[in-house]
Amino acid sequence: DMKVTQMPRYLIKRMGENVLLECGQDMSHETMYWYRQDPGLGLQLIYISYDVDSNSEGDIPKGYRVSRKKREHFSLILDSAKTNQTSVYFCASSLQGEQYFGPGTRLTVL
Amino acid sequence: QQNVQQSPESLIVPEGARTSLNCTFSDSASQYFWWYRQHSGKAPKALMSIFSNGEKEEGRFTIHLNKASLHFSLHIRDSQPSDSALYLCAVMPNYNVLYFGSGTKLTVEP
Numbered sequence: 328d329m330k331v332t333q334m335p336r337y338l339i340k341r342m343g344e345n346v347l348l349e350c351g352q353d354m355s356h357e358t359m360y361w362y363r364q365d366p367g368l369g370l371q372l373i374y375i376s377y378d379v380d381s382n383s384e385g386d387i388p389k390g391y392r393v394s395r396k397k398r399e400h401f402s403l404i405l406d407s408a409k410t411n412q413t414s415v416y417f418c419a420s421s422l423q424g425e426q427y428f429g430p431g432t433r434l435t436v437l
Numbered sequence: 438q439q440n441v442q443q444s445p446e447s448l449i450v451p452e453g454a455r456t457s458l459n460c461t462f463s464d465s466a467s468q469y470f471w472w473y474r475q476h477s478g479k480a481p482k483a484l485m486s487i488f489s490n491g492e493k494e495e496g497r498f499t500i501h502l503n504k505a506s507l508h509f510s511l512h513i514r515d516s517q518p519s520d521s522a523l524y525l526c527a528v529m530p531n532y533n534v535l536y537f538g539s540g541t542k543l544t545v546e547p
Contacts, residue, residue: 331480358533367446369525369539370481377533417480424469424532428480 329354331429333418339435346405348432350418358421359401360385361393363414364431370417376401408436439464439528443538451546456513458541460526463507469529470502472511475540476522484524485511516545 332351340346352359357378362370362385372385374393382393390412394402405412413436419426440463450456458472469488475481487493487500487509497516502509513520521544527535 367539369441369537370535371537372534375533421533424486424529425471425483426481426535428482430480 329422329427331418331420331427333416333429333432335432336430337433339437340408341437342410343407344436346408346412346434346436348403348405348416348418348434350401350403350429352399352401352420352427354420354422354427355398356420356422356427357398359395360419360421360426361391361401361403362417362419363387364417365414373403373416408434410436412436439467439530439536441526441528441536441538443524443526443541445541446539447542447544449544449546450516452516452518454516454545456516456520456543456545458511458513458524458526458543459508460510460528460538461508462528462536464528464530465504465507467504467528467530469532470500470509471527471529471535472498472500473525473527473537474522475525481525513543516543518545518547521545 359376361373376382376395418429471486472484473481474484497514499512523540526538
């Protein structure tokens with residue numbers, strides 16, 4: 328069964344702190360994604376990674392950066408988190424057009 | 438960038454009803470069209486996809502696509518309480534990027 332994992336599942340940070348969200352997949356998918364989901368806004372693409380060290384900005388990259396040093400692992404970093412980055416973050420990987428999502432990380436920035 | 442709009446925002450139907458969810462998109466060159474379903478607190482999961490004009494049926498679910506009208510829809514026959522979820526339509530202009538609508542929240546009452 329195809330599986331995408333995310334850690335941590337819940338995180339509370341103070342404004343200005345750094346945040347690291349981690350994502351893993353065991354399917355050797357080349358393409359991976361980071362989204363955020365806010366009520367009424369659907370899923371907004373933050374970054375897309377086509378493979379190791381091959382990353383592109385999505386629609387809302389400001390305030391975020393990513394790292395992909397191994398195909399199975401994709402990280403989202405928030406340097407100096409802001410309160411408007413409070414959201415649910417989803418990681419996904421894709422195969423033949425279908426995207427497989429992780430369980431999400433609920434991030435609260437106080 | 439695609440503009441993907443869903444209607445209605447929310448819908449309450451009785452068990453056994455036929456439910457219709459709508460999605461419009463802005464780029465007529467889009468190639469692939471998806472419906473994802475997200476139960477409360479869970480990850481989005483692909484439900485169905487369609488690539489060419491017409492209709493595709495899988496069990497109680499049917500997708501209609503009309504590229505000329507920039508519209509596709511999801512129809513659920515004999516709706517069940519377990520169908521209660523957020524339904525997200527998505528448009529894929531190429532094999533790697535999905536643009537999501539903001540979702541329709543469906544509630545099926547027993």
